[in-house]
Structures are given as structure tokens and as C-alpha cells.
Amino acid sequence: MLQFESVSKSYRDGTRAVAELSLEVERGEIVVLIGPSGCGKTTSLRMVNRMVEPTEGRILLEGRDVMALDPVRLRRGIGYVVQQIGLFPHMTIAENIEVVPRLLGWKPERRRERTRELLDLVGMEPAVYGERFPHELSGGQQQRIGVLRALAADPDLILMDEPFGALDPITREQLQDELRRLQAAVHKTIVFVTHDMDEALRLASRIAVLREGRLLQLDTPAELLRRPADEFVAQFVGRHRLAERTAPQTVREIMNHRPVTLGPGASTEEAFALMQSRQVDTLLVVDGAGRLQGYVSAWHLAHRRAAGRTLGEVCEEDVALAQPEEDASSAFARMDGEHLPYLAVVDGGQLLGIVTRRSMVRALAAAVWGDAP
Amino acid sequence: MNGIWPDIVAHLPLVWADLLQHVEIVAISVAFGCLVAVPVGILLTRHTAVAEVVITITGLIQTVPSLALLALVLPILGVGLVPSITALALYALLPILRNTYVGVRGVPRETVDCARAMGMSGLQALWRVELPLAIPVIVAGVRLSTIYLISWAVLAALIGGGGLGVLILEGLATYDFGLVLAGAVPAALLAIAAGFGLGWLQRALTPKGIRSVASGRGA
Numbered sequence: 001m002l003q004f005e006s007v008s009k010s011y012r013d014g015t016r017a018v019a020e021l022s023l024e025v026e027r028g029e030i031v032v033l034i035g036p037s038g039c040g041k042t043t044s045l046r047m048v049n050r051m052v053e054p055t056e057g058r059i060l061l062e063g064r065d066v067m068a069l070d071p072v073r074l075r076r077g078i079g080y081v082v083q084q085i086g087l088f089p090h091m092t093i094a095e096n097i098e099v100v101p102r103l104l105g106w107k108p109e110r111r112r113e114r115t116r117e118l119l120d121l122v123g124m125e126p127a128v129y130g131e132r133f134p135h136e137l138s139g140g141q142q143q144r145i146g147v148l149r150a151l152a153a154d155p156d157l158i159l160m161d162e163p164f165g166a167l168d169p170i171t172r173e174q175l176q177d178e179l180r181r182l183q184a185a186v187h188k189t190i191v192f193v194t195h196d197m198d199e200a201l202r203l204a205s206r207i208a209v210l211r212e213g214r215l216l217q218l219d220t221p222a223e224l225l226r227r228p229a230d231e232f233v234a235q236f237v238g239r240h241r242l243a244e245r246t247a248p249q250t251v252r253e254i255m256n257h258r259p260v261t262l263g264p265g266a267s268t269e270e271a272f273a274l275m276q277s278r279q280v281d282t283l284l285v286v287d288g289a290g291r292l293q294g295y296v297s298a299w300h301l302a303h304r305r306a307a308g309r310t311l312g313e314v315c316e317e318d319v320a321l322a323q324p325e326e327d328a329s330s331a332f333a334r335m336d337g338e339h340l341p342y343l344a345v346v347d348g349g350q351l352l353g354i355v356t357r358r359s360m361v362r363a364l365a366a367a368v369w370g371d372a373p
Numbered sequence: 374m375n376g377i378w379p380d381i382v383a384h385l386p387l388v389w390a391d392l393l394q395h396v397e398i399v400a401i402s403v404a405f406g407c408l409v410a411v412p413v414g415i416l417l418t419r420h421t422a423v424a425e426v427v428i429t430i431t432g433l434i435q436t437v438p439s440l441a442l443l444a445l446v447l448p449i450l451g452v453g454l455v456p457s458i459t460a461l462a463l464y465a466l467l468p469i470l471r472n473t474y475v476g477v478r479g480v481p482r483e484t485v486d487c488a489r490a491m492g493m494s495g496l497q498a499l500w501r502v503e504l505p506l507a508i509p510v511i512v513a514g515v516r517l518s519t520i521y522l523i524s525w526a527v528l529a530a531l532i533g534g535g536g537l538g539v540l541i542l543e544g545l546a547t548y549d550f551g552l553v554l555a556g557a558v559p560a561a562l563l564a565i566a567a568g569f570g571l572g573w574l575q576r577a578l579t580p581k582g583i584r585s586v587a588s589g590r591g592a
Contacts, residue, residue, distance in 0.1 A: 051490050076492030086487035090505045090580030103492050133582035149491075 001027040001189050002048065002157060007057035009043055009213075017043040019213040020057065027156070030183060030190040032200040035210035035236070041193045044210070045159050048191065049075045061157070076103055079150030079158035079188070083166050086146055087134040093119075093145055094130040100153040118148040121185075122178065140171035147179065151186065160192045164199065176202050197237060201225075209233050251331050252324040254363040255345045255353035261286040264293050264312025268301050271311055284344060284351060285315045292344055292351040295319050319344045324352055332360050384555040388540065392559050395536035398529055399522045399567075402458050406465025406518055411511065414473025415499065424474060431467040439464065439525045443532050457534025461526055465518040472514025476507030509579045516571035523564040527556070537563075 002025040009018040018040040025031045033041040046052040047059055050071040059066045066074060080086075087096050097118060098111045106114075119126040122144050134142050143163060150158050164172045176199060183190065194200055200207050201221045208218045209229075217229035228234035261284045262271055271283055275298055285293040294315035304314060322331045322343035331343055335355070342356040417424035437445070442460050450456035480503045488498040504511075530538025537556040544552030576584070 046490075049490055051486070072492050072494050074492075075490055080487070080490045082483065082487055082490075086483060088484065088488070088502055090502075090582045092582065099488075099493075100491055103497070135582065 001025055001029075001062065002191070003058075003060040004044070005058045005060065007044070007047060007054045007059055009040070009047065009052060010055045016213050018047070018054075021210075021213070021215050022057075023208055023215060023218055025189060025191060026205075027189050028187050029205040030192055030203050032192045032194060032204035032207045033210060034194055034197065034200045034207055037195065038212070039210040040213040041195075041210050042161055043213075045161055045191055045193050048157075048159055049078045049080065051075075076100055076153065077155055077157075079153075079155040081146045081150045081158065081160040081163040083143075083162055087142055087149075089134050091133075092130065093132050093134070093137070094126075096134065096145060097149050097152050099149060104153055106153075114152060118151060121182070122148065138171075139167055140175060143167060143175060144178070147175075147182070151182075151188070156189055158188050158190045160190060162194055163192075165194070165196075172199070173202075179203065209236060249328065250324065251322045251326045251328055251343075251345055251355060252352070254328045254359050255322075255324070255355045256359055257353045259284050259344070259351065259354035261351070262311055263287065264310060264315070266311050268296075268307060268309060268311065268314065271296055271301060272298070282341065283311075284319070284354065285311045286351050290351060291349045292319060292346055293317070295344075321346050322355055323347065328363060331355055332363075335360070384540065384552065388537075388555050388559055391535065391537045391539055391556065392563065395523070395526055395538075395560065395563065398454070398457060398461065398526045398534060398536050399519060402461035402522055402526070403465050403515065403519050405458065405462040406469050407515060409462075410466045410469035410514075411473050414470045414511075415477055415504075417470075417474050418477045421478075428467075428471060428474065431470050434463050435467045439528055440531070443528055447532055452533035454534055456532055457526070457529035461522050461529065464525060465522055468517040468521070469511070469514040472517075473507070473511050476510030476514075477503050479510060480506045505580050506583065509575055509583075512571065512575040512578055516568065516575060519567050519571055520564050523560060523567055527560055 004021045004023050006020040006022050007018060008016065008020055010016045021040070021044055023031070033044055035041050043052055047054050048061070048066065050066055050069075053067065061069075061074075061078075088099070091099075094112070094115050097115045098106075101111045101114060115130060116126040119129060124141070124144065129137070129141075134145070137145070143166075146163060147160075150160075164175050167175065180203060192200075192203060204221055206218060206220055207224050209216045209224070209232075211232055217224060217233050219227075219229075224233070225237060228237055260274060260278045260280050260282075262274060264285050264287055275281060275283060281298045282295055283297075284295050287293055293312060294317040296311055296315045300314065300316065320334075320338070320340045320343050322334075322345050324345050324347050332355075334340065335343060335357070342354050344351060345353045345355060413427070417427055434442075439460075442463065443457070446456045446460045450459055477499075484506070485498055485503060488502045489495075493501065526534070526536050527538035527541060529536055530542050537560045540556030541553050541560075544550065544554075544556065
């Protein structure tokens, strides 16, 4: 859909805002350009609609070099959203939304119809809001209109330059959610500039991290968190990375490797004694070869006239199991959903460990405060 | 002072004719001033490097005493209505030019930038975004010019331009205080009326969406 082919932008004083940027944006993606101020993210965005012209390289939109297109017509075909100052204060909300359709020469009825449709899309009553002026709306509402205005002429590509930067955190999150919802509904391709990593992680299909005009990494949010390309990216991703990296990935990583077990030949008295000394109410029964046979609980032993019998005879076999390579979070979800006190981790019949509520708490603690001792 | 009002009343037909001529002189001068200053002011916002120079030059014109300026156009353009209007139009330039420049430049860069990025041509951005937002400031300049010119146009009588100045000069020459007042009072009233009238026009021309915001921006 959109390709940067080793695009550079240098200014006469020698500063290089963007250096050999190459990236490709697929149709329907939200690509977020992120980096500290002065990293060239806004310049890169503005080169797409020729508000800034590249000094080297090419930008291809649907395979056509943007420099070969008439800038005015090019821009009319691309949605554009900036911070809320971008709404024209002397125009009503309806007039603001209709700017591009008017430039394109749409008939008044068609424009009005489209405006109504768009306002409905974000739940703003057209009869109420259409005739208002921007200053009569809250910041969040104004920015909603900014987004609708970009959608008005139904462009395939939308450029957004820190559109939610001036909003309070709660409104910002609302609008981010709304944008995702809109994106799912209208399938636009969006290039989005921000310096807010939270925003990038929430919205992006892929994130491009820029620094001093160079692209350091272009990856999905998950990949970026898991495998930052270098120390700078790692630092920029910051606390998210910390949480993600120390957060256990598999059951094997978070399980207790030494569950309390007894052999099938052990007596119930032994079982009681072990439970008391280890402060547990359940034991796993494991044979000499390390295979899980079942479990016994204190409740069992007390209620089933188990005295004098071996554990192999009285144990229950329906142990809730987990695979060692299973995702830890899904194991937790299962425990939580089915009210299981623990999961026995078994691989090929061999007992490897046990996941209890305590393992869950430790894993969460590690994710929040770093590696627990 | 009893004799003044009868004097003014007695001169009323004369006053009326001179008043109309006064309005005519001022209106034409301001119109010419606008015709030149508004486009030039807009042009200057596109070439800010020369803007300082041009505004300084028009500022210099402003500092030439009005009497002297009238005397200066006399040898070039002679006497009568045309030289009067020429001199006054020169005076009208500065406030309109400056306010046009300031008003258009005062439109937030981001707003204009956004207009361009949405696909407006330079002229479309000017016409649909910059001028509507600058209009309160521009009209404030026109208002200021008009009020100045109403008082300065009195001097146009010196070079045969006519207007209320005729009454005042005649009154001074003949020590007829009533005649002086017959010229001066309508001129003062005219200035006040113009101030109110153009103030109203300024509000009326200000786009509704920025009325509450723009009231603080006028010059």
C-alpha cells in the first residue's frame, strides 16, 4: 500500500531529519511511528502527503511515486489528523467534516448524508452537533471530529500526527479504543505518529521505532517487547519490556518443581504425617518410575475409612493436568475458571511439578516487582 | 454660547452638503487604502523578509505631518478633490496594511498547515481559512483608518478638497466661532458614528464560531 524506499530528508544547514528510511505499510495496518522528539517521525509522516518533500529515495503510494503526483490532489485522497488545533474554529462541525468532500466537489445532499453517517458512527447526534462550533465541544469531542473529518471522503490511507496528545489520559484511552473500533469497522490503513509507548502498544499492528532519523526496529508490539533490537529500543520500551520479559511464558517456568509426593505403597498414616509437616492438604501419588498415579487429600483420608490401606488403593485418579510448555496465563485462567486448587504438570506420564495458587501469586509478583528471590 | 446653536442651525443646509462631501472624501480614501493595503498586506505574509521594510516605509508616511503631506502633493497633483483623496489614502494605508499583515499572520500556523495538508490550494486556504479568521483584525484596521481620516480630512479643505473643513477654515478666517463649530461638531459626531458603525460591522463580519474568542484580538 505504502512504501518508503531508502527515503532521506536533509535540510540546507546539513541536519538530516530522516536517514534512509525503508519500510512498507500493508493495507489495513496501523503502523505507529514512535521515538523521542526530533527522531524524524513527523517528518516521515509528512513526506507521505508531500507536506515535506524527501531529498533522496522514493515514497510509493499504491506503487506510484508521490513526487510524480499533484500535491493538492494527492492530499485530498489521504486523510489527515493533527492535534485539536486543526479544526477550523470559524466553521461548524458539519462544515469541518465536509471540508474535503467540498474540495472534491461533492453535491450538498451527498455531503450532508455523509456527515450524518459519520456523526452517527461515533454516537454524536447530527442534529445536535452538526451546527455547533468547535469551541462549544470538549477536547475529546473535537478530536473525534478531527478523526471523522479525515474519514469524510473515505480515503484508503489516513495519516495521524499525535492526534490524542493534548487530551487527558482517560479521554485519550477512550479515543484510542474508539479508533480501534473504527479501524475494525472501516479497514483503513493508518500511519500514526506518537511519542507515547502505551498508545503505540494499544493501537499498532506494527511499531516503527525511530531515533535521529533512523529506523531502529519495525515489529509487532509483542515482538518489540520480547526482543528489542538494541539497548535504546529496550530502554524506550521501558517498563513494558521489564514486565513482559520477567513475566513467565510457560508453565514449566512458573511451576513448583518439588511437589509433595508419596509412593503408592505408603500408608495413610504416613500421608497424614507428611501433610502435617509440609503444611499441605493434598499429596500427589507417584510410583517408583516418577509416573503420576493420582492424589489423596486430607478430606479423603478422613472420610473414606482409609485406615490400614495404601495410598495406591485409595487415591483419586482424576488429577487436573497441565503441559509443561503450556502458556502460563492459560493455565492460570483454567485454575481460576474451574476453581481448581492446583494443576499437576505432567509430560508423558512423568510428574514434573505442580502449579498452585501460590505459584500464580509468585509469578505475578515477579512480573510486577521484578524477579522475586 | 447662546449664539452657537442658532448659528449651526442657520448653517444647516451648508453643513449638510459639506458633511456629505466629507463622508465622500473619507469613504473613497479608505476604499483606496483597502484596495491597496489588504492585498499588499496578504502578499507580505507570504514574503516576510520584505514585510518589515514595507511596513516601516508606510509607517514613515504616517509620521509626515498631515499638513505637510497635503502641501507636498499640492505641486504634484494640484488642488482639488483628487490630491486630497490621494494624500488621505496614503494615510489610510498603514493601519489597514499592518492589521492585515498581523491578522493573517496571527492565524495559527498549524491551522493553515492543516488546511494545506487536507488538500486546499494556497488560494483556497487563504480564502476559506486565513481571511475569515483574520477579518476581525483587518476590519479593526479599517475602523482605525476611518476615524483618523475623518479628522484629517478637515485639512483637505486647505487644498480645495472641500468637506467640513471648509466651514472651519471660513470660520477661522472670519472669526465666526459659530461657523467653526458648525464644521467641527459634525466632524466629531461623524467620527463617533463611524467608530460605532464599523465596530458593528466588525462584529457582523466576524465568523460566528470565533466571535467569543475574537473579541480579545481586535487592534
